[in-house]
Amino acid sequence: MSNAVIAFLKKIIIKQRVYIEIPNNVIYKTRIGNANAIITPPLKSYYLLIFYIIFKIPLIKKYFTMFAGYFYFLSNIINIMIKGGFLMFLIIKIALxxxxxxxxxxxxxxxxxxNNKIGIVEKWWSPKGSLNEQIIALHGEAGYQPEVLRGGIHFRTPLMYKIHIAPLVTIPQGQIGYVFARDGIPMAPTQTLGxxxxxxxxxQNVRGFLTNGGQKGPQRGIIREGTYAFNLAQFMIITEDKTYYLPMGNRSEESTINKMAELLKSRNGFTPIVIKGTDDKVGIVTVxxxxxLNQNDIIAPTVGDDVSNPETYHNNFQDPEKFLKAGGFRGRQYQVLVEGTYFINRLFATVELIDKIVIPVGNVGVVVSYIGSKGIDSxxxxxxxGELVEKGFRxxxxxxxxxxxxxxxxxxxxILMVPTTNIILKWISNQSGTHKYDENLKEVSLITKDAFEPSLPLSVVMHIDYKKAPLVIQRFGDIKMLVDQTLDPMVSAYFKNIGQxxxxxxxxxxxxxxxxxxxKEMKEKFEHYNLELEEVLIGTPSSSPNDNKIELILTQLRDRQIAVEQIETFTRQQKAAEKAKELKEAxxxxxxxxxLTESEINIQIEGNKGKAEYQRSLQEAAKIKALAEAEAEKEARIGIGKAIAVSEQVKSYGGPQYQVTQDIMDKFTKAIETSKIDIVPKTVISMGGAEGGNSAANAFEMLLTLLIGDKLGVKLSTDMNLNKEESERVKKIKEAILKSIEESNKEKEELVKETQDQAAPAKEKEDK
Structure with a gap:
């Protein structure tokens, strides 16, 4: 066993360029730079056993060899310091x-x-043990920690932690980022996204994600523009240019992420959906x-489109959670996207752009709905x-x-287009109307009463009431089918009957x-099909190319017409000759x-002069008459005024006799004064009368009696009728004069009163 250990420990490399070489003869040899030192301590078998155990554990092996190298390095440095002197000792001391x-x-x-990086913390060991199925350690276990380290100075001992430096994730302007979670609750079998x-x-909060039910796998949420500090051990961020994640050596995981990125690129998922107004497009959404959906439904109903209900308003599929909360179904949606920009998760929903429906002027669109419940027939x-239903029903x-x-x-x-303008149907080969409904129509073949077989070209002008357009579509399917299957046989049969x-x-x-x-007759038939017949136009019957019988008949008719036209021509020529004669006379x-013109002008001039003289004489006569009437009016008013004055004087004296007496006395007095005659005689001779009174009268009395009684011939009587009838004109003039006098007196009285009122305050002031 010792030989195996010695072979295993034969060579250990240390970073400080210090290594231990153990040859087979168990001699320890150290090397520092180019200096060699041989140390031969006794090496027993149990030391070798300890070394063997130590070097079987990779982590202990790494740090043991490191510290062993430092130990031998320091021991050799000390030996060199002892031999090299004080200066070398000082240098080595500073280095140490x-x-x-x-x-x-x-x-x-x-x-x-x-600051532009983050640190992902990996814990190597922990007293709380290791994780079982999770990747993120939420309770201090060994493994990847949920919190990341932001820019700055941090202390994490390498004996327990390993720090993985990762970049911040930046989503460019106008792009979308997608998220794949490595850890969390597994999704339900019916789910597609977390x-x-x-x-x-x-x-950005891994702990909040995992403790609140976050699910592993692709997520419904998307990342908008900005810079984020993601824990790339938990979340894999997919952008258009790059995928951000912390490698863990799992190739199947990397393959899944690459396929997901390719799918998103094929759906243009990294950019928002932009529908321009000039494109006239709408977006069909598939969730x-x-x-x-129910097996009887092919389109998901509209949900969550009420802005006033923020809990379920998903804002055109941009909030998947609110869409599902509102009761939305997967599949193609009835709700469409119109012009605008939409940030939609393409893993959650895809969008197909189609053209808007344009109904031109002169048409209406009959809607055949594939969705909705069964409606009431109207x-x-x-x-x-068939049945017609209200909007929103199938x-x-x-x-x-x-x-x-x-x-x-x-x-x-x-939507089926139904024209509301006049539709022209031509039963003429190689011709068709604007709407092209008569492409299959041709001339009507007739058999006449006299056994001719002409072809009759004709045109029919009809109209469809826009309110009845749904009835026509429900009955015939479309207008082309109406023409081919109904109108063509009906019109052809009618004119065949006429031809016979x-x-x-x-x-x-x-x-x-x-x-x-x-x-007139076909209008009722058209109304039966909810159509309005405007007019029927018939052309000239024609024959087949090989049949000239009809042409012979037409030739005879033309010759007959030519003769008629010649007669008419001769008649008109005769009238033209008469007109030529009249022209010469003219x-x-x-x-x-x-x-003639000059004489007529002279006559007119003389006539105008006579009329002018006549008008001048009329004006002079009118002027004289007006002056006379004005003078008469003046004299009448003066006389009536004097009469009114005399009448008032008579009334003031008490009667006409007193007025006469007064006038005579005034005149008599003036005469005596002028002639200087004595009123009382200087010598009075009194003659006795029969009654013993004074019978002699003086001149004054005699004159007065004579003047009153005999000379003047005035009958002094109080019985004079002062109320003689007056003419209406005199009465009106009299009333006008009296009214004018009364108004003048009133104005004078008001003026006097106003003057007194103004003078009264001044007088009171003087008295004070």
């Missing part, structure tokens, strides 16, 4: 101190981690996780060709889609009548037109 410091730092586990653990802090009891929807763009999921239904009752010439000459009759009259 440095070596001792380095050795001390190594023993206490000094570790410097850059559930999201909010306590894991976006996979690969969650409960399966087509009516008389409709026996079947043909009652209400069509109006013109526009629709984000319609074509896996959940089909008409001769060929009747068909040609009565085309308009036949056309109007067909429009030209002769036109030659003298200048003289």
């Amino acid at each position: 101190i440095i070596v001792a410091i380095i050795l001390l730092l190594w023993i206490i586990g000094l570790k410097i981690i850059p 559930k999201i653990i909010p306590e894991s802090d976006n996979f 690969h996780d969650g409960p399966s 087509s009516g009891e008389d409709y026996k060709h 079947g043909v929807w009652r209400d069509p889609l109006m013109p526009g763009k629709y984000a319609f999921n074509t896996y959940a239904g089909h 009752t008409k001769t060929l010439i009747d068909l040609i000459q009565q085309r308009s009548e036949i056309q109007n009759m067909a429009s 030209e002769a009259r036109s030659a003298q037109q200048t003289f």
Whole structure:
């Protein structure tokens, strides 16, 4: 056994370039640089046994050989110091101190981690033992620890720990990172991806991930742009450029991760889904996780689209946990993605882009839905060709889609275009209308009453009411089938029946009548199929290339028409000659037109002068009449005014007799004053009267009596009628004058009152 031990310990290499060489003769030989020293201590067999046991354990072997090398190195240094003197001793002493410091730092586990790196801690041994099935030691066991060391100085003794330096993980702008967990609870058989653990802090908290039910395998959560400090012993991070993980020597694991990365690249999973508005696309989503659909369903219903309910609103499949919480199923989804950017986990859901449905103007879209529950028939009891349902139910929807763009999921239904403009169907070979529904139609073959067999070209203009479009689709499937299977045989049979009752010439000459009759009679038949017939247009019957009988009939008709046209031509030529005669007369009259025009102008000028003189005389007469009427009005008003004044004076004197007396006395007084006659005579001769009174009268009395009684002829009576009737015009003028006087008096009274009111305060002030 000693020979085997000696052979095993023959050569041990030490980092400090010190090694022990044990030859077969059991001589210990040390080497320091180029110096050799031979030490020959006794080596017993039990020492060899201890060495053998030590070197069978790799960890003890490593550190034992290291410390043995240091021991022999130091012993040889001491010998050199003794022989080399003080200077050499000092140098060696400093070197020993440095070596001792380095050795001390190594023993206490000094570790410097850059700020752009992390340290993953691996514990070699622990009093709590080792792990069984787990990879991460949550309770201090030996194994990978959940916490990582960030940039800075750390102390972890190498006797217990090993620090793995790993980079920080950076997800570039506009990219997505995926996570594969090495440790955790196994997923259920129905699961595809591990559930999201909010306590894991976006996979940066390993302890929170594992203690809250985190599952091993690919995860539902994704990593957005940014820099993260992941524990790469627990999480493997897959990006477009690189996969970040701590190698553990498991090739099958690496193969799985590489396949996962290739799958994501094939799905463009490292970039978000971007749907541009200019592309007119919608995204059809297929979910690969969650409960399966019922066998009768082909599309998963829409769930979690209510923004007001944040617990289940998954924001267009960007939050898988809320989608599943809302009751979402795996499989193709009814909900679609419209324009925008979506960060969707491609392991959870894939997206297929399809074109939007565009319903042009002049069309409606009839929806045939493949999903939904059975709805109530709304087509009516008389409709026996199928059922129409409300929106959201399985079947043909009652209400069509109006013109526009629709984000319609074509896996959940089909939209049939129905034109609402006029549809022209041509029963003419090699011709078709705009909608191409008449590609298979050709002329109608007839047999006339006179045994001709012409081909009748015709066109039918029809219209489909947009509200009845679902009824047409439910009944015929599509418009092309309607034309080929229904309208073609119906129209052909109708005109075949017409042809049997008409001769060929009747068909040609009565085309308009036949056309109007067909429009009226066929309209009811079209309405039976929920169609609206607008017009029927009939062409000219034609024969086959080898049949010229119809052409002969047409030639005769043309000759007959030519004769009729010649008669008409001769008649018109005769009328043209008469018109030529009238033209010459008109030209002769036109030659003298200048003289006629001048004479007519002179007549018109003279007439205008006479009219001007006449108008001038009328204006003069009107002026004279107006002046006369104004003067008469003036005199009348002055006279009436004077009469009113006299009347008022009479009233003031008490009667007309007093007024007359007053006037006479005034005039008499003025006469006496002017002539200077004595009113009382200077000598009075009194003659006795019969009654003994004074019968002699003076001149004043006599004159007064004479003037009043005889000379003036005024009958002084109080019985004068002052209330004689007046004319209506005099009354109106009188009333107007009196009203004007009253208004003037009122204005004067108001002015006086206002003046007194203004003067009163000033007077009171003076009195004070």
